[in-house]
Amino acid sequence: xxxxxxxxxxxxxxxxxxxxxxxxxxxxFIYDTIKILLMLTAIIFVVSIIRSFFPPEKVKxxxxxxxxxxxxxxxxxxxxxxxxxxxxxxxxxxxFLEAGVPLGVTLSFLIxxxxxxEVALVLLWGLFGAKIALIYIxxxxxxxxxxxIILGRIPAVEKMVEDYVWELRMGETEIPKLSWRDRxxxxxxxxxxxxxxxxxxxxxxxxxxxxxxxxxxxxxxxTYAGRDNPFAVPLxxxxxxxxxxxxxxxxxxxxxxxxxxxxxxxxxAFMMAVTAISFPEMVILRKVLKIKxxxxxxxxxxxxxxxxxYLFNAIM
Numbered sequence: 001x002x003x004x005x006x007x008x009x010x011x012x013x014x015x016x017x018x019x020x021x022x023x024x025x026x027x028x029f030i031y032d033t034i035k036i037l038l039m040l041t042a043i044i045f046v047v048s049i050i051r052s053f054f055p056p057e058k059v060k061x062x063x064x065x066x067x068x069x070x071x072x073x074x075x076x077x078x079x080x081x082x083x084x085x086x087x088x089x090x091x092x093x094x095x096f097l098e099a100g101v102p103l104g105v106t107l108s109f110l111i112x113x114x115x116x117x118e119v120a121l122v123l124l125w126g127l128f129g130a131k132i133a134l135i136y137i138x139x140x141x142x143x144x145x146x147x148x149i150i151l152g153r154i155p156a157v158e159k160m161v162e163d164y165v166w167e168l169r170m171g172e173t174e175i176p177k178l179s180w181r182d183r184x185x186x187x188x189x190x191x192x193x194x195x196x197x198x199x200x201x202x203x204x205x206x207x208x209x210x211x212x213x214x215x216x217x218x219x220x221x222x223t224y225a226g227r228d229n230p231f232a233v234p235l236x237x238x239x240x241x242x243x244x245x246x247x248x249x250x251x252x253x254x255x256x257x258x259x260x261x262x263x264x265x266x267x268x269a270f271m272m273a274v275t276a277i278s279f280p281e282m283v284i285l286r287k288v289l290k291i292k293x294x295x296x297x298x299x300x301x302x303x304x305x306x307x308x309x310y311l312f313n314a315i316m
Contacts, residue, residue, distance in 0.1 A: 104152015
């Protein structure tokens with residue numbers, strides 16, 4: 001139905017010629033915009049209901065004083081379903097440390113939550129199938145768990161956190177008791193709120209994807225981002241660093257790049273870098289991490305993401 005509508009608008013209403021670069025780009029843009037926004041609306045509503053069972057206060061209690069490794073695994077898993085965005089990094093970070101959550105475990109959560117975006121996960125499942133979606137979540141979890149463990153074992157790592165963090169007390173917050181009606185109302189509100197915040201990024205991503213789909217030659221992608229270029233993965237990570245988007249906004253670009261033949265590992269590296277080590281993300285984390293720890297944090301993540309890219313390019 002969506003494909004029929006996209007074809008009708010492209011060829012009957014806009015009178016574009018079948019097979020031209022412009023027609024291919026416009027058709028891609030219309031089809032993906034409608035499909036992805038419809039999927040987002042349904043997915044965000046369902047995910048918002050699931051999230052209502054995991055408020056930050058409950059997550060803090062679950063993770064408080066958990067041992068290393070077990071805590072890192074739990075933190076990474078909870079990061080997938082817990083409300084989190086870059087703007088909430090500082091209060092979440094402070095609240096977790098105050099509750100007794102170890103620093104390495106807290107960092108695993110801060111890595112997993114934006115990187116393994118549950119909306120992007122379901123979109124990947126719908127657009128590319130279960131295999132790629134599971135690869136995405138598996139590699140994201142591995143990066144978050146291993147990076148958190150490494151960061152937590154750095155000697156005197158607590159001294160690399162800004163001093164004021166240890167002095168603040170956020171206070172205990174009662175875990176709200178919600179009825180199903182409350183959960184549905186909150187889900188409706190969150191769906192509208194999130195759509196307002198991500199729709200622009202999604203449309204921009206679809207626009208970039210449409211240009212790639214319609215105009216970028218397959219030979220170009222193969223030359224500069226294909227398997228034969230040994231520097232394709234770090235180049236993709238480097239390009240991602242100055243960008244600011246959520247994982248959902250990168251999906252249309254990923255779809256177009258994979259359609260042109262970019263290897264899965266390179267695409268995964270690009271996606272993870274956009275959400276986990278973008279420059280705006282680092283600026284926000286600088287409010288709680290001293291420069292030394294921030295540089296170590298970014299370096300470990302960068303190396304881990306590049307390794308993931310090379311690994312999946314080798315085995316897929």
